[in-house]
Amino acid sequence: MADRHEAVHLLCLNAGISGRGGGFLDLPAERIEAITDTNYLGSVWPLRAFLPLLERGAPSDVVVVASVAGTAIPLTSGPYAASKHAQLAFARSVANELDPRGIRLHAVNPGPVPTPGFPQERTLARRIGRRLVVSPEHVADRIVRAVERDRREIVVPRVLRLAGIAQATAPGVLGRLAPHLRRFR
């Protein structure tokens, strides 16, 4: 990479695969490992590989596309949510290591977005409110804004910040509600 580029000013860590609605007890072991490798370690290793070029490009920016599923458990595949929790914890933590090197990190937590890998046809959000389902273009727009305004962490759409607040303040209630909400998935 260093042969082709002197410096990097922006790195977007976006690769991710879904849990296809499966849980810890029914997904094949290989799928759980692939989800962990791609969604979590797929952010860690590229950041380390690009670090010298990002330092040369400083001030530079790193975007980590995590998920609302990284802030609250109930409405998605468990292995996917766990990988996104790990990825978001990585982003929040490494941001402080990057700061003194002139590299700003922006964690982006989208809610449901219809894309080839995440069609969203059967999700609860699709049924209860179209406002919760946003377009890829909308997320891209918010990512650009987060970089321009140096936002450390955003949720798209903003109202889904409530998911993380509910998880942090009432994990027991949310945990008990989850099986009922999942029936609508």
Ligand SMILES: NC(=O)c1ccc[n+]([C@@H]2O[C@H](COP(=O)([O-])OP(=O)(O)OC[C@H]3O[C@@H](n4cnc5c(N)ncnc54)[C@H](OP(=O)(O)O)[C@@H]3O)[C@@H](O)[C@H]2O)c1
């Ligand atoms: N869509 C949603 O509802 C939603 C919500 C919250 C967060 N997200 C997150 O947003 C990110 C983008 O997802 P998306 O919705 O745009 O899904 P997508 O359309 O399926 O795109 C996924 C991207 O990840 C790449 N990728 C997958 N596995 C990879 C691997 N092992 N190595 C390198 N690249 C790999 C794919 O590349 P190829 O096409 O070359 O395979 C593709 O470009 C993911 O991190 C996802 O978890 C999505």
